Amino acid sequence: MTATLRERCIVGLLLLVTTGAFSIYALKEAPWRLRLGAFVAFALFFWPTLLLGTAEGREKLVAFVRRDDALRRANVLALAFALTALVALSALALDQFRWEAVGVGAAYLLIPTAALVLRRPNQEGLTLQDALAIVALWFPIEFEWLPLAELPKRPGIGLDKLVGVLWLLVLFLGVRRLEGVGYTFLLGRADVARAGLYFALFVTFFAIPLAIPTHFVASSPAMRPLSEIGLALVGTAFLIALPEELLFRGVILNLLLRRWRAHPMRALAIASLIFGFAHANNSEEPTWVYVALATVAGWFYGLAYMKTGKVTTAALLHWMVNSYWGLFFHR
Numbered sequence: 001m002t003a004t005l006r007e008r009c010i011v012g013l014l015l016l017v018t019t020g021a022f023s024i025y026a027l028k029e030a031p032w033r034l035r036l037g038a039f040v041a042f043a044l045f046f047w048p049t050l051l052l053g054t055a056e057g058r059e060k061l062v063a064f065v066r067r068d069d070a071l072r073r074a075n076v077l078a079l080a081f082a083l084t085a086l087v088a089l090s091a092l093a094l095d096q097f098r099w100e101a102v103g104v105g106a107a108y109l110l111i112p113t114a115a116l117v118l119r120r121p122n123q124e125g126l127t128l129q130d131a132l133a134i135v136a137l138w139f140p141i142e143f144e145w146l147p148l149a150e151l152p153k154r155p156g157i158g159l160d161k162l163v164g165v166l167w168l169l170v171l172f173l174g175v176r177r178l179e180g181v182g183y184t185f186l187l188g189r190a191d192v193a194r195a196g197l198y199f200a201l202f203v204t205f206f207a208i209p210l211a212i213p214t215h216f217v218a219s220s221p222a223m224r225p226l227s228e229i230g231l232a233l234v235g236t237a238f239l240i241a242l243p244e245e246l247l248f249r250g251v252i253l254n255l256l257l258r259r260w261r262a263h264p265m266r267a268l269a270i271a272s273l274i275f276g277f278a279h280a281n282n283s284e285e286p287t288w289v290y291v292a293l294a295t296v297a298g299w300f301y302g303l304a305y306m307k308t309g310k311v312t313t314a315a316l317l318h319w320m321v322n323s324y325w326g327l328f329f330h331r
Contacts, residue, residue: 003186007054010185014050019043021234022157030152037093038152044086045162046238052169053185053312061174073117076175080109080167087163091149101147108146108160109167112136116175125259126252130176137168138247142278157239165243172251180258181250182310191308195317198300203324206296216289217329224327233323241318245301248275250311253302264306272298297321 001009019042026038051057064079065072084106091097112133121127140146141164148163150156172178211217224232248271256267276295280287297318305314 004054004056007184007186008056011050011054014185015047018046018050018234018238021231022046022151025157025231025235026152034094034152037090038156040093041090041149041151041159042157042162044090045159045166049162049166049169052173053183055184058173058183061170062177065174069120072175076113076117076170077110079170080113081106083109083163083167087148087159090159094149094152096149096154098147101149104146105148105163108136108140109163112167112171113175116171121176123259125257125261126255130251130255133171134247134252137164137171140164142281161239161243165246168246168251178251178254180254180309181246182305182308183246183250183312184310185312187310187312187316191310191313192316194307195304195313195320198304198317199320199324202297202300202321207293207321207325210289210293211329214286214289216286216293217325219329229327232326233319236322236326237315237319240322242312242315244275245305245311245315245318248278248298249302249305249314253305257306268299268302268306271302272296274298275301 022042026035052061065075087105088102091101115129115132119129121129141160146160148159150158253267253271256271257264260267272295275298276291279290279294282290301314301318304317305311
């Protein structure tokens, strides 16, 4: 079996698993019309994210964006407006339509687009344009500034997160043409083994010694019901681990490594600190423990990315850590 065929098969399987899990989630206590609207929105905004994990998908994206400046700007802007229209139609189908959300959603897509399209970055590593685009994509989701629809109803899966991850990939893979992201689901035994090794090191020498004595977490008295575990594991993988790794390792650490090629540990340390302080606004107490744990975890996630060249190895490790806490501990 060729690598291309293997990649297609893996992504096809992931599409089935994630769509099946979402369908089970969306079937809970919602009218059929909302369920159908949620399913269509999920397909529109999540499926392309997985498809861009294939070489074929990325090639089609780059071919659509094109190299000529005028065509690139026109095509990316057209895609942004099309995505805005789809977000509005999805909100209408979910009975959550608001004109304010349409305007804010359009601005959310256009501001980072302008940062990268109007004046393309002139160096390989992190530039001011990159930083502006990253902040414009990250902060509105981090601080919940986007009043977009939720699937299948409120509270649910935020459409802002699905759109944000998709647009991050469009801008940095298609427009910026950032190399070395390593967004592939073709993981070998060595990749899985490295993720397992770093998981064991982090949990044994850092997570448990810091989290238990400070009462940040405690052992869970009972396992969650099996009906919830499967959905939680899938959700953790594709709504938390993969999106965060694409941003913090695939884009931020990647750009820092390119800026400081002679000092990779400096880039890793800064990216880990950024990741750690990104958790400072969470409600878990004590906050300093959460920031410290996230910083150390970010160091291991970054090592996994740097050693394998695959952001999905870091996402696998991230998923293992989050799933471990979620299954066996409570806050």
